[in-house]
Amino acid sequence: MTKINGVSLYELKSKYQTPLYIYDEDMIRNQCKIFTKNFRHPKMKSNVVYASKAFLTIAMAQLIHSEGLYLDCVSQGEVYTALKAGFPVEKIVLHGNNKTKEELMMALNFKIGTIVVDNEYEAKMLATLVNDSYKVNVMLRVNPGIDAHTHEYIKTSTLDSKFGMSTLDTRTIETIKLLSNQPDINFLGTHSHIGSQILEEQSFYDHAITILNFYKKIKDETGIELTAINLGGGFGVKYLKDDVRLNLNVVLKELLDIIYQKSNELELKLPHVFIEPGRSIVAEAGYTLYTINQIKTTINHKNYIFIDGSMNDHIRTALYQAKYDCLIVGKENLNHDINYTIAGKACESGDIIIHDIKLPEAYPEDLLLVKTTGAYHYSMASHYNRLTIPPVVFIKDGKHRLVVRKESFMDLLSHDEEL
Numbered sequence: 001m002t003k004i005n006g007v008s009l010y011e012l013k014s015k016y017q018t019p020l021y022i023y024d025e026d027m028i029r030n031q032c033k034i035f036t037k038n039f040r041h042p043k044m045k046s047n048v049v050y051a052s053k054a055f056l057t058i059a060m061a062q063l064i065h066s067e068g069l070y071l072d073c074v075s076q077g078e079v080y081t082a083l084k085a086g087f088p089v090e091k092i093v094l095h096g097n098n099k100t101k102e103e104l105m106m107a108l109n110f111k112i113g114t115i116v117v118d119n120e121y122e123a124k125m126l127a128t129l130v131n132d133s134y135k136v137n138v139m140l141r142v143n144p145g146i147d148a149h150t151h152e153y154i155k156t157s158t159l160d161s162k163f164g165m166s167t168l169d170t171r172t173i174e175t176i177k178l179l180s181n182q183p184d185i186n187f188l189g190t191h192s193h194i195g196s197q198i199l200e201e202q203s204f205y206d207h208a209i210t211i212l213n214f215y216k217k218i219k220d221e222t223g224i225e226l227t228a229i230n231l232g233g234g235f236g237v238k239y240l241k242d243d244v245r246l247n248l249n250v251v252l253k254e255l256l257d258i259i260y261q262k263s264n265e266l267e268l269k270l271p272h273v274f275i276e277p278g279r280s281i282v283a284e285a286g287y288t289l290y291t292i293n294q295i296k297t298t299i300n301h302k303n304y305i306f307i308d309g310s311m312n313d314h315i316r317t318a319l320y321q322a323k324y325d326c327l328i329v330g331k332e333n334l335n336h337d338i339n340y341t342i343a344g345k346a347c348e349s350g351d352i353i354i355h356d357i358k359l360p361e362a363y364p365e366d367l368l369l370v371k372t373t374g375a376y377h378y379s380m381a382s383h384y385n386r387l388t389i390p391p392v393v394f395i396k397d398g399k400h401r402l403v404v405r406k407e408s409f410m411d412l413l414s415h416d417e418e419l
């Protein structure tokens with residue numbers, strides 16, 4: 001592989017230098033379309049919300065808007081980015097498990113479409129802030145206790161999770177009553193998200209059924225009929241050659257069918273259904289291009305490739321033991337018979353990009369391309385060691401364009417004050 005969507009990686013290197021985040025814009029758009037086309041049901045309203053924490057820039061917010069998705073934001077910074085990009089406020093969903101009063105006030109001032117409240121405390125705080133200038137849509141984050149088969153750090157739905165209120169907790173229904181009785185709040189229903197990088201479709205179906213059973217319980221106990229359901233994201237992607245992708249064409253339709261049938265069976269109102277994919281919209285469309293600086297073999301015969309990037313632009317290996325595939329540009333046809341570990345420039349033993357991967361013999365100045373880095377890379381990048389965050393390039397129809405420019409050392413110092 002020497003090109004991405006028709007553009008030469010050598011050309012990108014000479015134009016933008018490395019490290020460089022590269023996105024195939026056509027592929028992001030295609031993923032958006034897979035979601036919007038398949039997450040449809042003739043009898044129910046449904047919408048796809050892009051979880052912007054996976055990757056957000058002004059250009060990305062504009063792309064998401066042009067594809068007709070809603071946008072999930074979790075901070076004032078994400079909301080600000082969306083607003084600067086011209087994203088319609090009514091299509092913004094504000095999440096966050098620990099919102100400040102300022103964040104809630106900002107959301108109300110801008111008339112953000114929907115606020116997802118995390119807990120009883122936040123519900124009460126919001127109730128004191130709303131006013132009759134507009135009726136805000138509100139959902140409550142609940143925790144349905146679904147055990148999705150994913151990594152410990154990205155599970156979100158265990159009983160002691162920091163997110164939301166358990167569906168088993170009696171205070172949850174009390175909070176729903178409180179929100180439903182507020183005249184300036186349009187309480188829609190619950191939001192829940194069972195984890196990330198889930199490759200087992202049954203977890204999504206079990207999740208929907210558990211929530212609908214909870215809706216039935218709410219209806220029986222309080223008479224409140226909830227009108228919408230937000231099932232979060234978590235759709236897994238392919239990181240390694242042997243990973244099997246979720247078949248989204250099947251899963252999304254099936255999920256809506258199950259919700260339709262179950263709602264009828266429980267005699268519930270048909271809900272407006274929302275899902276919030278993040279990773280599955282951008283992960284596979286993104287790559288990180290590095291240049292190999294040095295090669296080293298330890299006394300114990302471990303071979304290192306040192307690249308010009310680091311955990312600053314690629315934290316997920318250190319943070320989640322995530323695994324990645326990579327290639328040396330232009331050398332895919334050579335024998336992959338040397339075991340390498342790819343490491344970065346940061347002063348940390350944990351600064352590893354890939355542990356143990358078989359590659360052809362690598363040389364300084366070779367270009368190394370890490371795949372599936374579109375989600376939670378740029379958005380998790382840091383300035384550790386005062387390294388600069390790489391620029392971001394989009395490729396569309398064989399043309400490249402910068403969507404985030406390279407940081408300069410001036411940028412890095414722009415907030416520093418003299419002693």
Ligand SMILES: *Cc1c(COP(=O)(O)O)cnc(C)c1O
Nearest residue numbers: 051196233234235276277278279
């Ligand atoms: C992180 C998150 C998502 C997106 O998760 P992915 O695994 O990236 O699809 C959606 N909704 C909420 C509330 C989240 O926290």
